[in-house]
Amino acid sequence: MRERLNPGLDVEGIVLTMFDGRTSLALQIRDEVHRYFPGQIFDTVIPRNVRLTEAPSYGKPVMLHDLRSSGSLAYLELTREVLMHE
Numbered sequence: 001m002r003e004r005l006n007p008g009l010d011v012e013g014i015v016l017t018m019f020d021g022r023t024s025l026a027l028q029i030r031d032e033v034h035r036y037f038p039g040q041i042f043d044t045v046i047p048r049n050v051r052l053t054e055a056p057s058y059g060k061p062v063m064l065h066d067l068r069s070s071g072s073l074a075y076l077e078l079t080r081e082v083l084m085h086e
Contacts, residue, residue, distance in 0.1 A: 012085060015078060017046040044078040047071060 014037055020026045034041055046052075049071035055062040062072045 014041045020048040046074045
């Protein structure tokens with residue numbers, strides 16, 4: 001895709017999303033991703049969160065739907081982390 005649509009595109013990193021640390025499958029996948037892509041995964045993990053799921057049905061970004069939700073806070077933290085990489 002990069003070659004055809006955007007040759008200058010660089011992947012900044014990998015973000016784990018819809019993460020539910022209560023399940024062994026999620027933990028296994030996280031460990032596998034870290035093993036196969038060392039040093040390429042952002043520290044911030046976006047959790048599975050009801051507010052993230054609800055926001056589109058209200059036609060709002062999650063920040064406007066519920067700024068205090070764990071999903072909103074995680075995306076804010078990811079924004080900080082991405083900006084620190086630049």
